[in-house]
Amino acid sequence: MNLKERIKAFDQLGTELESQLAKAGDDGMHPLNDLLIRAYHQNGWFSERFTKDAIAHNADLLNEEKLEQWTAEYSDMLNYNGDRVVGTIMAGNIPMVGFHDWLSILIAGHSFAGKLSHKDKLLLPYLSELLIEIEPRFRERIHFTADRLPQIDAIIATGSDNSARYFEHYFGKYPNIIRKNRNSVAVLEGDETKEELERLGRDIFQYYGLGCRNISKIYAPEGFNFDEFFESIVDFGFVQQNTKYMNNYEYNRTIYLLNKEEGLLDNNFLILKRNEGALSSPVGVLYYDFYNDKEKVEKEIKQKSESIQCVVGKEGINFGETQIPKLWEYADNVNTLKFLVTLL
Template sequence: MTIDNHKSHLVELGKFLGQFQLEKTEKDDTIKGNARFFEKMQQEIDAAVHYNGWFNKENVIFALQQWSQALTPRNLHLWLTNYTFKPLEEKTVGIVMAGNIPLVGLHDFISVLVCGHKLKIKLSSNDQRLVPLIAEYLKFLDSRYENRILFVEDHLKGFDAVIATGSDNTARYFEHYFKGKPSIIRKNRNSVAIITGEESKEELAVLGEDIFRYYGLGCRNVSKLYVPKNFKFDNFFEAIYSWNDIINQNKYANNYDYNKAVYLMSEFKLLDNGFLMLKEDARFGSPIATLFYEQYEDENDLQLKLKEQEDKIQCIVKNEADKTEVSFGKTQHPELWDYADNVDTIEFLLNL
C-alpha cells in the first residue's frame, strides 16, 4: 500500500467523522461506507458516553470534529511531506493506548499504518468503543488493512516495537516489560499557562478552553498558571465564568467537593469561585477541579526555569505565543505534526 493510498483513506475517514456534530448530525450519502457505518458510529458515541462517565457527548463529538479537521489533504501533505517513505521491512508495532480523553491513541494508530507496519493494539478499559469502529471503517475502505490491525485483550506479545502511554507508575512497568524492544514510552506530563497581566477578559476567556475541555484530564490541558507577583485573579475568574456549568457534572462535582474538603482540613489557602479552586503550589499536576498557580517576577527567569523542567511539560501556553508555545484556546487543537512529548513518532517508526 502506498503513502498516497493511506492519505486518501484518511481523508475519507476525516469526512466520515466530520458528520457527527453536537447540534445537528446529518448523514451525507456521498460519503463512502455511510450505509454501513453511520448508525453504528452514532450507537458507539452513545455507548462511549454511557460506558465512561468522563466521556460526555460534547467531548466525544469535539474529539471527532478535531480529527475531521486534522485529516484533510492539506494537513496530511504538510505532515507527511517531510519524510521519505520507501519500502521497508514490515514490523509489528504494539500500541498501549491511554483512555483519559476520547481517541487519545488515534495518532499513534494512524502513524503506524502510514509507515507500512502492522498494529497490535491494547485498548484502555476507559476507551474501547470508538477506535475499533474506526478500524472497521478503514478495513471497509481497503481490505488490505484487514490483516494489519489487530486488537488484543491480554498482554501484548509478538511485536517488534512498542508505543505505550500511561502514568509515571505504569511507565516503570512498561520499561521493564518492554525492555529490549525499540519503544516510545510516555509518562505524566502537564501543560502550563503564562499570564502576563496584560490580557483582556476576552483573551483570558479563551484560556478556559485549555483548562476545562475534557474536564482537564488531558496532558495538553492547562493544570498550572504562572502569574505576575501580586496578580489579582478577579478578571480571570470573571473571564472563565462561562464554564460554570461544569460543576453540574457529577464526577467533576464529586472531585471538587472531595479536594476542597481535603484542602480545608489541611488549612491550605484557596481561591474558589464555586467550580474551580486555585491553590499556590510548585507542582505541575493539579487534581480535577483545581488549578495550581505560582508567582513570578521576571519572565526570562521563568522561561529558563521551565526549560529546566521541559521533560515534565507538554505545552507552554501564552496569549502571544511563539513557535515553541501554544496560543490561548489551542491546546486541544493540535496539528498532526505536534508530537506528544516532542518525540517524532514517524521518524521512530521509519527507522525500526
C-alpha cells in the same frame, strides 16, 4: 498500499467522520449517537460534548493536504508497506487518546496492534471499521486486544511514571517510545484580553482537565487580579453537570478547607490553589504562582521541561490551542513518525 493510497483512504475517513457528526445531530438513531452513549456509559468522563470534540478534531487532521505536509519529509521511504508489527499500549484519560499513534503506525505502512484501555474500548475500533470499509486492505493491519499483545517488533506505550518503569523493564528489548506523566502550564503577562482568558479556559477545562495538554498551573505576575479570569471562564460552568468532575472538586475543596490551606480562590466549579513547586493539580483544581522576574519562570520551566507538554502564553502556544495539536506536534516532543520510519 503505497503512501498516496493510504493518505487517500484517511482523507476519505475524515470526510466520513465529518458527515457522521453532522448527521448524528439530526438523527437520534444514527450509529454514532449509539457509540457516544455507550462510550459515556463505559467511562463517565467521556461526555458527548467532549467526545464529539475529539472526533471533530481528529477528522480535521485527516485531510489530504495536511497528511501530505506531515509525511513529506519521509515520503520516499513511506511508499512501501513495512513488515513490522508495532504494539501500542493506550491510555484512557481522554477520548481516543491513542488516535495519533494509530494513525502514525498505519500511515507509515506498519501493522498496528493496540492494547485498549478498559476506559476507552469503543472509539478507535469504530474508526477502524470505517477505515476498513473505505480501504479493505487495512483489515489485516489492524488488531485490537484488551489482554496481552501479540508478537510485536516495536512498542509505543503511554502511561504514568510508575507504569513507565514497568514498560521499560518489559519492553526494553524492543525499539520503543515510552511516555510518562506530563502537564502543561500557562505564563500570563497581566495584560491578556478577556477573549484570551476565555480561550485559556478551554485549555483548562477541555476533557475536564484530564489530558497532558490541559493547563494544570498558571504563572501570573505579582499582584495579578484573578477576578477577570473568573469572569472570563464563567461559560465553562457546564462542567458542573458532570458528577465525576464535581465529586473531585468538592472532595478537594473539603480537604483544603479542613486543612485551612491559604491562597485559595474559588468560583464554585474551579479552585485556584497557590503552589510554588508542583505542576500536576488534581481534577477541579488549578495551581498558580506569582512571579516578579519572568526570567526565573522561564528557567524553572526549562528545568522541568521533561515534565511539561505545553507552555501557553504570548511567547508559547496560543491560548485555546493546546487540545488541537497539529499532526507534527508530538506527545512528549518525540517524533513518532521518524521513529516508525527507522523500522522500515
